[in-house]
Amino acid sequence: MTVRESTFFGFANPVDPRPEEMQAWAYSPESVPLDAMPGDWDLLISGDVLAPTLFELAMDRQCPARRFAQHCMYIYAADGVRQNATSQRKRRLKKFVERAEEVGDEPMAIWAHNVRTLMSRPETFDYADWIEGGLVRHPRRLGMFRR
Secondary structure, eight states: OOOOOOOOOOOSSTTSOOHHHHHHHHTSGGGSOGGGSOTTHHHHHOSTTTHHHHHHHHHOTTOTTHHHHHHHHHHHHHHHTSTTSOHHHHHHHHHHHHHHHHHOOHHHHHHHHHHHHHHHOGGGOOHHHHTSSHHHHSOOOOSOOOO
16 A cells, blocks of 8 residues: 545535545544544444445555544444345445455454454444444454354
8 A cells, every 4th residue: 555645625524524535634634633523423434435445544554544444444344244234235344354354464454353253253242342442442353253
């Protein structure tokens, strides 16, 4: 991955940012700090529209907002393994996991492992870890999954 040069001009709508806005912000996150964003911004943006962008940011070792993007990918994954998740989301999540396993570094390999664990053992879900950022703040591999 390479550092992308982009200028951040702000979000037209912070609760529904466009992928290009998200990417520009991620490379200059100090321009609008997270604490200036709406309270559950991470939950608001961790959906299908921004998932490809967030995944690329999470994979980029040079991205200043990488940990935030990884946090959002944990939220996306937790939502994607629910029984009532769309088949499109489940397929996309599986592709993200496979790509992280193939070319991701250690934090993303841990993410992929944890997602596979959650897929095979949904009872391992812990709100503090998956939604509140515990697995990003304290990276660890959850109990082994069964294929």
